[in-house]
Amino acid sequence: MLIFIAFLYFCLACSAIWLVVFPSGREFVAQIVSGRWSRIDQRLSSLHQVGVREVAELRHGTGRLLSRQLKFARRNALWLGAGLLAIIVPMVVVLTVGKPDALPGYESADLPPDPKVLALLAGENLAPPAALPPMAFSTREVELVRPMLVTASRNWGMLHPDFHQRLLMAFKIMREKHGYEMALLEGYRSPDRQNLLASIGAQVTNARAFQSWHQYGLAADCAFWRDGKLIISEKDPWAMRGYRLYGEVAESLGLTWGGRWTMMDFGHTELRVKGVMRK
Known part of the structure; x- marks a missing residue:
């Protein structure tokens, strides 16, 4: 149960950081809100039909996008580091501090030994x-x-x-x-x-x-x-x-x-x- 909670928190935290920090996350949400998702799907379908040349251009464009993202990460290293800590620290606390699950009605009184x-x-x-x-x-x-x-x-x-x-x-x-x-x-x-x-x-x-x-x-x-x-x-x-x-x-x-x-x-x-x- 604790592992599931930690995994769920990890997914939510990553999504929040992607939407807040990265422009691509905001663009993705904007495209969905404005109804442009169908056009994206059409574009992907056309890429499948055009052949090697378009695919090569797509790879080149992906490389440029990756380069821009790396530059962005270097400029915002402090914010990204804070986001990473926000993900890791609660997960570590949940996994290390939590107690073994007890069935309802079988809770321990946690009395200190003599x-x-x-x-x-x-x-x-x-x-x-x-x-x-x-x-x-x-x-x-x-x-x-x-x-x-x-x-x-x-x-x-x-x-x-x-x-x-x-x-x-x-x-x-x-x-x-x-x-x-x-x-x-x-x-x-x-x-x-x-x-x-x-x-x-x-x-x-x-x-x-x-x-x-x-x-x-x-x-x-x-x-x-x-x-x-x-x-x-x-x-x-x-x-x-x-x-x-x-x-x-x-x-x-x-x-x-x-x-x-x-x-x-x-x-x-x-x-x-x-x-x-x-x-």
């Missing part, structure tokens, strides 16, 4: 927890809340290394400080799976392929593990308290928490990296 918590990550190389039994993800209770979860990827190695460590640190803090054992429900998600989930309906997701940070290994859906069961339901007061604490911990680590979105997703966290979702 420097003290981030310091804990320095030199850390946390190991993923032991994998949960596959049957834990296929119970009726889980299917009602998260359909098709049994086929989701929970491979920590497919997550972005930076996000990987921040998420593990969040798990560690939740366990040691708040007494909640966290479980990874889904990390990396293929484009085909993303489209399949989106086809189920907005109650699952309205993000299609490459509109989700899951496709880049920069997002994860998590829940809680208690008494040998996954606790996902937001109707459970104990789980809702855990989600709130999880959101605070995740944001202190520089992650975006889905609980602040209009379309709330309490177990979702992501690490937004500039330039990733600009494709």
Whole structure:
């Protein structure tokens, strides 16, 4: 989207400079306004019929026109330079300052990370927890809340290394400080799976392929593990308290928490990296 806006601006700026600075641009507009375009078309048709001599004269005339334009450019170098800057500077600003697009309802709160918590990550190389039994993800209770979860990827190695460590640190803090054992429900998600989930309906997701940070290994859906069961339901007061604490911990680590979105997703966290979702 940003590239399209920059290209559109480039075309408009070039057209404006051509009309304002170059006499040929003003002449072109004048010819259209005065109804002379049809005569220009007739002239071009006649040139096609007259043969080599007329074509040679046309080339000679073009050379003289080019020479005049070069002289004009040298005389107006300052104005042309200013016009060039007017084209380039806004394009550079749009392409470098812009943020990755977020779907409506999924905007980030942009909360600053806690420097003290981030310091804990320095030199850390946390190991993923032991994998949960596959049957834990296929119970009726889980299917009602998260359909098709049994086929989701929970491979920590497919997550972005930076996000990987921040998420593990969040798990560690939740366990040691708040007494909640966290479980990874889904990390990396293929484009085909993303489209399949989106086809189920907005109650699952309205993000299609490459509109989700899951496709880049920069997002994860998590829940809680208690008494040998996954606790996902937001109707459970104990789980809702855990989600709130999880959101605070995740944001202190520089992650975006889905609980602040209009379309709330309490177990979702992501690490937004500039330039990733600009494709």
